[in-house]
Amino acid sequence: MRVNDAAASRSEATDEALMVQFQSGERSAFAWLVRRHQAPLYNFAFRLLRSSPAAEEVVQDAFVRVVINAGEFKHAAKFSTWLYAITRNLCIDHVRKRKLRNHPSLDESKADEGGDGPTLGERTADGRSNVERAAASIEIRERLVEAVDDLPDEQREVFLLREVSNLPFREIAEIVGVPENTVKSRMRYALERLQAALSDFEEYARALR
Amino acid sequence: MDCEKFESALMDELYGELDELTSAATRRHVEGCARCAALMSGLRATRRVASLPRIEPPAGLERRILAAAAAATPRAVPFRGRLARAVSLAGSWAMRPQTAMAAVFLVMIGTSVLLLRGKSSRAPANATVTVTEEGTPAPATPPTDLAAPSPEPSAAPATSAFAAARPQDRVATTVSPAGGWAQPPPEALDDSRSGDGARARAPAKTSVAKGDEGAGALAQNAAPRRGARESADVPSPAPAAPAAAAAGQAFAPGAEGEKASEPAVPPSDPADELWAARAARDAAARQGRPCPSGPRFDDVASRSPGSQTGWDALYEGALCYESTGEYGNARTRLGTLLGVASYRDRARMTLDRINKEQAGGTANAGRAAPKAAPAAPPPAAAPAATDSAR
Numbered sequence: 001m002r003v004n005d006a007a008a009s010r011s012e013a014t015d016e017a018l019m020v021q022f023q024s025g026e027r028s029a030f031a032w033l034v035r036r037h038q039a040p041l042y043n044f045a046f047r048l049l050r051s052s053p054a055a056e057e058v059v060q061d062a063f064v065r066v067v068i069n070a071g072e073f074k075h076a077a078k079f080s081t082w083l084y085a086i087t088r089n090l091c092i093d094h095v096r097k098r099k100l101r102n103h104p105s106l107d108e109s110k111a112d113e114g115g116d117g118p119t120l121g122e123r124t125a126d127g128r129s130n131v132e133r134a135a136a137s138i139e140i141r142e143r144l145v146e147a148v149d150d151l152p153d154e155q156r157e158v159f160l161l162r163e164v165s166n167l168p169f170r171e172i173a174e175i176v177g178v179p180e181n182t183v184k185s186r187m188r189y190a191l192e193r194l195q196a197a198l199s200d201f202e203e204y205a206r207a208l209r
Numbered sequence: 210m211d212c213e214k215f216e217s218a219l220m221d222e223l224y225g226e227l228d229e230l231t232s233a234a235t236r237r238h239v240e241g242c243a244r245c246a247a248l249m250s251g252l253r254a255t256r257r258v259a260s261l262p263r264i265e266p267p268a269g270l271e272r273r274i275l276a277a278a279a280a281a282t283p284r285a286v287p288f289r290g291r292l293a294r295a296v297s298l299a300g301s302w303a304m305r306p307q308t309a310m311a312a313v314f315l316v317m318i319g320t321s322v323l324l325l326r327g328k329s330s331r332a333p334a335n336a337t338v339t340v341t342e343e344g345t346p347a348p349a350t351p352p353t354d355l356a357a358p359s360p361e362p363s364a365a366p367a368t369s370a371f372a373a374a375r376p377q378d379r380v381a382t383t384v385s386p387a388g389g390w391a392q393p394p395p396e397a398l399d400d401s402r403s404g405d406g407a408r409a410r411a412p413a414k415t416s417v418a419k420g421d422e423g424a425g426a427l428a429q430n431a432a433p434r435r436g437a438r439e440s441a442d443v444p445s446p447a448p449a450a451p452a453a454a455a456a457g458q459a460f461a462p463g464a465e466g467e468k469a470s471e472p473a474v475p476p477s478d479p480a481d482e483l484w485a486a487r488a489a490r491d492a493a494a495r496q497g498r499p500c501p502s503g504p505r506f507d508d509v510a511s512r513s514p515g516s517q518t519g520w521d522a523l524y525e526g527a528l529c530y531e532s533t534g535e536y537g538n539a540r541t542r543l544g545t546l547l548g549v550a551s552y553r554d555r556a557r558m559t560l561d562r563i564n565k566e567q568a569g570g571t572a573n574a575g576r577a578a579p580k581a582a583p584a585a586p587p588p589a590a591a592p593a594a595t596d597s598a599r
Binding site: 023034141187194 | 219220221224226251252254255256258259260261262263264265266267270271273274275277278281297507510511514515523537538541542544545546547548549
């Protein structure tokens with residue numbers, strides 16, 4: 001019972017409280033942070049880098065940096081802000097190295113979308129059974145993924161942090177290091193680009209009603 | 210609300226980050242403006258459709274992350290943990306009333322000893338030493354702007370003083386603000402006194418002349434002494450709480466000469482720094498200024514993670530930021546405290562209050578005195594200071 005109580009309190013504890021516990025020497029608190037953030041962090045890195053192996057490497061490095069620099073975290077900002085800032089910087093480094101090496105993984109990353117892993121249609125949460133609807137759904141989602149990939153880097157990262165990681169604009173501004181109004185402008189431009197890419201789909205029309 | 214303001218608020222409204230009042234205003238504007246309504250509905254529809262599928266991380270990613278983290282710094286956490294535990298233990302002991310009272314008494318005794326020692330090494334405030342020259346008898350009556358160094362009849366001690374003293378041995382210090390160093394005593398220039406005095410006068414004139422030359426040197430010598438004496442005139446600082454001492458309130462201005470001879474101030478303990486931050490906050494509150502101690506509370510909290518001192522600092526820092534309208538900073542700190550059992554309820558209440566304040570647009574910026582509520586029973590001296598500030 002005591003173990004369950006401890007687990008329950010850990011699962012309810014804020015990131016900052018877990019970080020304080022980790023800084024005090026409780027390694028299990030770090031494990032809870034990993035459990036909580038690894039999936040959204042992976043999604044963010046994957047969408048930014050368009051590569052599963054790269055995203056996994058970046059997420060792993062990000063948490064290692066959290067451990068190494070745990071003493072430097074002064075609670076002046078939220079833990080998620082810090083974690084995403086680390087991850088974003090690692091992604092930027094990865095892209096730079098990739099460009100320098102002229103790595104072919106950019107082409108491979110496109111294959112990751114519908115390659116060895118489950119297809120988008122299989123992995124989506126709505127679970128539509130109708131074939132036509134499923135096909136249309138896959139098509140719009142592929143178009144969406146392409147449209148997101150085609151966004152300028154600064155708009156894409158803001159879009160992903162807002163839509164995938166669900167971070168507020170104020171926090172995104174801290175992560176990317178620009179004013180909050182700039183973040184909102186970038187987000188609006190990103191949405192307008194996506195709107196142009198998706199507006200001829202029936203789903204969009206239905207969503208308008 | 211006009212279209213321009215609506216566009217400014219559009220993204221916040223789309224993502225639910227607006228306060229209730231502004232959100233209601235945007236909704237009213239949309240009802241009456243077709244252009245803005247189309248803009249809003251188009252972006253809303255895009256959001257609904259542009260929902261990226263969530264991708265499951267590769268199997269075993271969590272395990273690999275934990276393994277990599279453990280391999281990266283196997284000993285970093287334990288040392289930090291040990292250090293933090295030691296600080297926490299020391300902090301918990303420091304915050305006990307008995308320990309705090311003992312610390313206050315030690316500070317009182319220590320400052321008293323230092324000041325008494327310092328005072329005894331200096332000449333009394335009203336002590337004077339007459340400038341003399343060898344062989345020149347002292348004047349029959351002491352000059353009005355010079356106080357006799359002793360209550361004995363002036364002649365005898367004056368004679369002995371004249372016999373023994375050399376100009377450079379004894380330095381005249383005057384109590385009068387007229388700056389006695391620059392001016393010789395008027396009696397030294399008065400030839401109408403006794404013969405001896407007259408005889409004294411002639412050489413005295415010479416000596417005055419010499420004294421004029423020497424006055425500069427003497428004045429130079431006097432300057433630091435004057436500063437020291439001025440500090441002696443300042444009432445000795447009352448034995449204060451560690452915060453007051455740390456805040457430098459114990460020393461009057463102009464006491465730098467004395468300060469140099471005192472022992473160096475040891476590095477401040479986080480508990481002392483916490484009290485110093487509280488003292489600064491309370492002082493600002495009395496002057497109607499906003500709380501300036503946010504960064505100081507943060508510093509204490511970062512230096513004492515996991516300790517009662519750290520939690521107190523974190524909470525009071527949050528209140529400080531709330532009072533200056535920095536709600537984001539306040540929320541961050543309160544969020545941390547939601548995980549601390551002794552602060553959970555207070556943190557929740559404060560967060561609720563902040564949310565209401567933001568929703569109601571009540572500005573707390575500039576509110577001088579945040580309601581401070583120390584978690585642990587504070588020492589006797591501090592609550593008196595805190596309570597009096599409210």
